[in-house]
Amino acid sequence: MTxxxxxxxxxGIFHEELDNEEIVLSRETTADDIEEWDSLSHIQLIVAxxxxxxxxxxxxxxxxxxNVGEMIDCILSK
Numbered sequence: 001m002t003x004x005x006x007x008x009x010x011x012g013i014f015h016e017e018l019d020n021e022e023i024v025l026s027r028e029t030t031a032d033d034i035e036e037w038d039s040l041s042h043i044q045l046i047v048a049x050x051x052x053x054x055x056x057x058x059x060x061x062x063x064x065x066x067n068v069g070e071m072i073d074c075i076l077s078k
Contacts, residue, residue, distance in 0.1 A: 003027070006053075006072050013048045017041065027069030053078070 001009075011025045018036040031037040037045070049071070050056055055078040065071050 017044050017048050029068040
């Protein structure tokens with residue numbers, strides 16, 4: 001998968017999990033940029049991403065992310 005394909009798939013996951021079709025993700029997007037993205041929804045997003053991509057993240061991987069781009073890089077490395 002390419003960065004763009006992953007970003008497109010993540011956008012759909014964010015729309016569904018955060019119940020907001022207007023979210024536009026980029027590699028630079030952070031939780032501060034999306035009102036609905038709080039600590040509880042973060043967990044729901046992680047679980048949904050793991051299911052969608054059939055992968056598992058470690059706690060240290062998740063904690064190291066500063067933006068969506070770093071999440072994409074982690075998905076690509078799996």
